[in-house]
Amino acid sequence: MVYVKWVFWGTFWLLIAAFFHYTLPQHDIVRIVNTYEERQDLGDWTRIFWSVPDDQTESLVNRDVQFIQAVRPNGKAVVYRNEDTSWRWPPYFKFDTANLYTEANDSKSTRDNPKWVSVTHYGWRNEYWSIFPNAVAIKDVEGPDATIIxxxxxxxxxxxxxxxxxxxxxxxxxxxxxxxxxxxxxxxxxxxxxxxxxxxxxxxxxxxxxxxxx
CATH class of the missing domain: 1.20.5 (Single alpha-helices involved in coiled-coils or other helix-helix interfaces)
Incomplete structure (x- = not known):
């Protein structure tokens, strides 16, 4: 009985932690290297990891999605999607996808002349299931060692x-x-x-x- 109790509460708090880790904003210090638009297939169960800005997309099996490619200070690549959250969950009320795409293009830099920015995002990255975190804001920072509280x-x-x-x-x-x-x-x-x-x-x-x- 005690074992079942600990398994229940362990699973409960693990789900709570996963919920907060996915939903709460995270900040990455990166160097943006490219932006592009690509048609993405919306899988049956992985659809929950893609924003649904309007009712029409609920019946679509694929759609065009904007992406932002970046590199971390340690050289590791990271890719963000750029989608509106609208009034849906999570409550970021993001309506400025086009503006953020413009900011990302304006923040591109090279390895020889890097420009570091802080990308605020939520969500997870999974290469196997093609899941990408959603960028919600871009802010210039002084360097790769900048600290975001x-x-x-x-x-x-x-x-x-x-x-x-x-x-x-x-x-x-x-x-x-x-x-x-x-x-x-x-x-x-x-x-x-x-x-x-x-x-x-x-x-x-x-x-x-x-x-x-x-």
């Missing part, structure tokens, strides 16, 4: 854990005040019933013993 993430996580803590404290109080006394009464009732059953079995054995002596 994720204030939005800090505030959201603090509020979330404060909410969880408040619920947990109230649950403990409710349990001590309402549930534990009931369970104790049930335990006392079961114990008393067991004592009565034991007493009856004792009397029955003594009655049988009295017949054996005769």
């Amino acid at each position: 994720p204030w939005v993430n800090i505030v959201i996580l603090v509020i979330f854990f404060a909410f969880v803590w408040a619920i947990w404290v109230r649950w403990r109080r409710f349990r001590r005040a309402r549930i534990d006394p009931v369970l104790e009464d049930m335990g006392d009732s079961f114990e008393a019933a067991g004592d009565r059953m034991a007493a009856r079995r004792g009397r029955f054995r003594r009655w049988l013993d009295s017949w054996k002596k005769k």
Whole structure:
């Protein structure tokens, strides 16, 4: 029972962590090297990783998507998609795909004359399933060692854990005040019933013993 409990809570918090890791904004210091547009097939279940800016695209199996190619300071390549989120989840309310595409083109640079920018994005990158993080903002930075403090993430996580803590404290109080006394009464009732059953079995054995002596 304890093992099942730990598996349940472990899975629950793992899903919560994955949700926040996918949804909350992340910041990459990169050098943009290229932008392009490509038609992408929208898989059955991988469709959830692509934005759906309008109702018409819900019935499409593929569509044109803008991409931004970049290189990290360590030389590792990274590719972002550039799609509006509109009023849908996650709530970035991104409507400026065209503007961001222009900013990305204006921020292109070479290895010999690099221009470093901070790309704010959400989502994951998976090469096997062709999943790309969605870029939501581009900001110039001084260099590859620039530090971006994720204030939005800090505030959201603090509020979330404060909410969880408040619920947990109230649950403990409710349990001590309402549930534990009931369970104790049930335990006392079961114990008393067991004592009565034991007493009856004792009397029955003594009655049988009295017949054996005769």
